[in-house]
Amino acid sequence: MFNSTCRHCYLTFQAHLINIKLTRKWTNQNIILAFTLLTNRRVDPVEITNVKGTESMLLTDQEFNSTTYFRFVHSHGYLKQLPRNICEFNIVFMDVSYNLFQNIGNISCLQTLDTLKMNDNRITYVSNKTFAEMPKLRCVDLSSNKISKLDFNILNYPKTNILHFYLNTNNLRQLDIGNVLVPNNTICRVSYKNNKYPIKISNIKNFNPKESNTFLCGNIDFSNVRLNIHPYMILGTSPGELVRYARCGKLEYRGAKYDCDCSAAEFFNLEYSEFYRIFGNQLISSTCQDPKPLRGINIKDLFYNTSLHQLMICDVQDGCPKVGNCKCVCTSHPITDSLIIDCSNQSCKDLPDVVPDTRHRIVLFMEGNQIHSVSSKYYFKYVKILNLSRNPIQSFDESVQNFTNDAEIIITDHLLDSLPRQVQLLDPNVFRFGQNGIPCNCDNRWIGEWRKFKEVRYPLFCSNFDNVLIEDFISHSTDCDSKQDTTLAFYSLIPLTIFIFLIWKLRHLRYDVKVLKSQFLPIDKNIQRSWQTDVYISFDEDNDDVRWFVFQILDKFCCKRELSTYIACRDSWPGRTDEQNIVMNLQSCKYCLIIQSSGMYDLDKTKSCTNRMEYRLAWNLFTDKRLCKVLVINFDKSKTEDFQAMKTKALYRLGMGFKIFDRKRSLHEKLLDVFNEPLVTNVKHIRQRKRRISA
Template identity: 25%
Template structure:
């Protein structure tokens, strides 16, 4: 059998492939001759799985193996005995032999009257009498890691306790018991669980994410013949490829998303098969809302599932149309035969096969009073046309009706003809209107904002609204042929000159209306011309006003651009002026340090000049200097130390080199931190200072850092050049000398400044390099 699919949507191609391998699977047994070892791509840690040979050579090999897998130990399980302590009392598991790591074990007691799981499956016996009686047998902790199967079918168990200790459990069979609720913690950590059978219980609720936990790799889950009325979307799939999740023969009416699950379109869910036969689902679920999608097509990118709705009384209305349109290209290939699904309603589609129905027939007729909101109106939602049709003609309305919301259509066709409506409300729903019929009403005015919201309307009919005397100027951007204004007379003045060109632009006859021109009377709108009015003076004044306003606006724009472009330069000039004109009678705080030297510590030439010349000069000049790589205590957090020291430092002295903001991450972070906090202090406090030494003769064009670029532009820096020999004097002049400490050692400073070392310190970078060599 071969199925060829052309131009099929992603979702549908996956469903076809999955339908094919489900219907063609064989019934081979699992042994060395008919199966080979198999490691699922998402479950590499498991090494005991085999795949039957019927899957070899298939394009859907991994999917086929999920439905045709078996284990290397299948048929070799050793029974663990169950002791019934009383007719209605608890049970315990009593092994009759010692544990063997090479064996696997199972717990089986079917067709009995067990009321609960054995009490020692995952817990030790706490009853003193029972502990003494069964102390030699009741400890099964050594077996828990080797129990692979539990079969307690046809009993009377009401609660599924936490069995997460059974990490190697492969199959859990509790069909035909009395379970009423399934908690999402019951199966936690059961990563080896392939099959869970809960058929024929009394389940009325399953917590969200019970089957879809990322730690679960369930291949088959049978929850058929229970009493579920709602189902959470998170229990309709597993996080990986699965074979079948069976919810057949429940009482499911709707699907919910209580955990607010959001379909991740970059992730793949499935593929797998979801059986929903013989449930009470009438409304096909709104998958877009249910899965929190922006577009239903996103579902096809991620959700690779097949669905079986046989025996479901589906109402073929607008809720079904989006899903059917998604698979429109090959819908017959999916539904015919394998999915014999027929409509249960409405009457005109009853018992018709869904694939045979034209999608345009899937419509919803809203209830007039509840869904349509206004009893006098009829509302029909046609998703195939993406339009909600609302007809309120001849309904004796004096105002706009309440507009209902549609979950399937984004456009509104609104017929309000032959009523007594005076105003159009400025409401958001106007932007959704594609067709608005207001003919034969009493509209008085249409505001510019209202006309702007109606820009998506392909047709607006205002025929016979004789009280409408002015058109909104926004109409000039509409197609005149789609704006019907028959039998109305509007006042045409100098502000209405656009009307004549608007009418002539398309040559439409549908918009024949009239202009009432001062001193001339009523003429066809197409005959209206500016020569009919004395608008020259107004136009001239309007032009000059426009020029003046435009010039003012241009000035503001240029000023704003300059202000933004040179904001740091202006700020630096202002801060310098604030320092220059400060009041002498102000009391300034005493700082612990006068100067903090910030430099690229990995630049050998910069560090050598700072160590040999700059630091010594400043120290002997009476300044208390902080040098970070020398003075920060070993083992301390450097960022914290930088912040604390700069809080108590008057001047940040930056030795700017090409590598100041270099590519070495740690050093770049330190210099950035030093600059950041130094700049913050300088900006906020007038007693703070920043001095910049341009060590490598960097131009402002080479700097990307906005604040340092500003310093270079306004000339607030010291060039490290050999044009003069007083660089140290320049540095000292830039520092705040008002509170500089005076030392007795200043005599040494004068000797120092006259020495060869001082002369050498004033040399350029090239001089230093030459002297060093």
């Protein structure tokens, strides 16, 4: 599409203009060419060196300079190549029509050339480099040759500014869109009229005006040519968008015949003024070639006869679903902005996973199949109509929200028990349920509220009541209100229950937190220096079995491991009370070992108060980081839950407890694991203690 009011192609030169006329004189197989000035002043001849016309040279003794411009005219001759010294002249206009040229040759040296006429020769091919680097070339006429191939992008090659390009009456079979449209440029006229063969339009470089800030402008003539597709349809741009890029210019299809299928129908949704400009301004003699029902019908008549538009369709093969027995038929119907995919009565068990690429809305016919569930598909947002009648539909998944409010979903004969709550994002009129309903119960009450809130045109009945709409059911469902209140009360108790449980759990685990804190926090070095004994052993001195175990097993094991021990009945200082001995010696020990046995903490026992005091003090020193570790040993499956039970359980949970009767683990290994660092002053401390006792 190009501006019809372009500036004239020919340049006006103020310098001297000399006509070069080639007149033939036969002299011993040589052709003599002579320059003739406009003033008819004679010049020396130009010699062509053979009669075949493949070798020639322009000769002159006339003086000329860089400001002298020439017209070179030699038509109806036998030239096959241009004169080899033609680059020495500033040629502005060259007419070598009606000769024997089979190719254009290298003319890039003719930097001043404005017009090239090589019509009615024997040229078969034009390269996209032929006119490169010739910025002053404005008009090219290659009509009535034998051109069967054009490189792409001839009109938009670097430094190419051709305004008029004529290729009438040639042998083209394929034409790239780059030789029809010139992005961001304006040309006066491009003509391919009266081509001898049908032309197939291609798009080698996938040019798309939407991908750049592009405009198209110019006049194109395809009169009396049959095309496989309208040139603009190859761009992948809808006609409505194309109007934005095609700002001016027009197409001419005088006497053209082309397929009036879906590709032509794309333009029939335009206003007639735009259709007239873009589709062709000479419609009177342009007719349809295919399909058969439209053959011979004038394009203008077809545009206004809307009853025939439904025949302007195309069968779509690429991407049309065909899986097993489920074989679909796909038809493009641009007039209704639809891609129709018909999979009816094909034993399909699911919707197609893939559909053809299209710019139109999808109409999917799936009636009479065996589809039980509608699952997510990527094309839901493009669906215009989905017909699922005569299918045992039992469920939709949450992807139903991907449909738009413009969609129409027909699910008569369904077996639905409910709908996914995501349908609340859609208008209820999207669905056509037919006479089959869904159960009206408390769980589906929200469906009635959804439909009642938005005005509905199509009914949804209760399957468990006769002729009752689901939106009418909600006004009579008083039982649901009471159940809802009960349910609300029940659910409101859940946060309170969780809160109470967390409070109880935090209280229950508060001792675990203290134990963890004591295990990982470092102990002050001054406190470590005050330690004189490794292990303080607390046990029931009245229990003979425990006493024997302490002296015969534990104490001997500690001695072997160089662990000093403090046993109250053996090592307490004479003259001091039990309380004084406990406080003084427990504060000077690194570890504390508590051996619990039955009745150890009973208040009616003599030593129970002492044992209780040892436990409390050991716990306090341990949590205050004055005691390195505490180990509790259960000697005889005693039940001591009544005394400091939560603290003991916390120690057991964090690896600071041991059961003698547990045969799966070794007591010695446990002792070494807990009491793993003996004091280096043990031997010295024992020697000093013995001296004090003897004194």
